[in-house]
Amino acid sequence: MFFSGLFQQFPVKVLTVALLIILIVYFIRKSIKLFFDKTSFLDEKREETLMHFSNQVTKVLGLALFFIYLLSHFFKLGKLITGSVVLASALALIFQHIIRDYIMGLTYLLERQIHHGDYVILNGNRQGKIEEISMRYLKIRQYDGYLYTVSYSNITELQNGNRGRRRVNESLVLNYRQNPDDAFKVMEEVARICNEKYGQYLLKDENGVPEESFQFKQITELNVDFRGHQYSLSALVKENDFVEASKKVRYELAMAAYKNDLMMAESFNTN
Incomplete structure (x- = not known):
């Protein structure tokens, strides 16, 4: 009782x-x-x-x-x-936007566009490893260590690098007063150096031939933030080597800019 x-x-x-x-x-x-x-x-x-x-x-x-x-x-x-x-x-x-988040989340999952642990680029400016897939949002761990959270409805572009390949795409933003011809020579030399020193990172076909070597892509953007022009270098590398390859390319670009006295873009903000 x-x-x-x-x-x-x-x-x-x-x-x-x-x-x-x-x-x-x-x-x-x-x-x-x-x-x-x-x-x-x-x-x-x-x-x-x-x-x-x-x-x-x-x-x-x-x-x-x-x-x-x-x-x-x-x-x-x-x-x-x-x-x-x-x-x-x-x-x-x-709560229309919340409902849209749930629907888009299910769509991403059912269409197998994302998996836990994938390396992704969101909206062209956020990249990292997926740490959490919830019903409403994604959490990715960026390379700088910060955890970035984005709702599905705010994802306008998603690039998934976990398909065995990644594209290294590194750039220098040079001042307007920099002679493009001189910059071209330096960038082409950096591409040659990267192919010699870091060829082991490149993605290769069954015959051992790189699918896309380190290449200078010339001027990929003008008037970047009203500071200068963007000169880019890219290559296809193996997924597991992406982070290390990116670091090596950034180092070579920085060293080349230093040795050749390239005029880097500067901010006009004096505050």
Whole structure:
């Protein structure tokens, strides 16, 4: 009788339901993990991505069920369902961008455009390794160590480098007064040096021939931030060597600029 009366108390019932939901979520996650451990029809990265995403989904569903149970004690279930439909319609209008995030997130996942651990470039200016794939956003660890979070609806361009190849693309922004002919000679020399010193990083075909060597791409952009012109060098390298190859190319560019007294672009901001 004591335990029967105890379980009728509202705080105890709420705690019991919360623990039950936690256990259900735990067993669902363990079952999914066990399923992937026992099967091999998906690659490891795909399994890791689905596991990561399913953890996010079960957490959200568990919280939703708990709050529905909690509200059912204060409102009649019929009225609660009717009110929930009306409320959901209103919230759908208010939180359109959030709903769009969820839909786009599912699209990226189902179309296999991204996987946990992939190296990606977002919107042309953010790049790093995917650390978290949630239902609404991506988190990528940038090369400078910062963790960048972006909602799916704000992704206008996504480049995925985890397909066995990456493109190193490094540049110098030189002053308007720099003679382009002199800059061209220096950049072409840097490309030659990189091919000699760092050829092991290049992506090669089955015959051992580089698919794209280090090449000077000439002037790739004019009037960069009203400071000067951009001279670029690029190559296709192996995914695992991308970071190291980029560092080496940046070093060679900096050394060439120093040795040849190239006029680097300067900011006109005097504040």
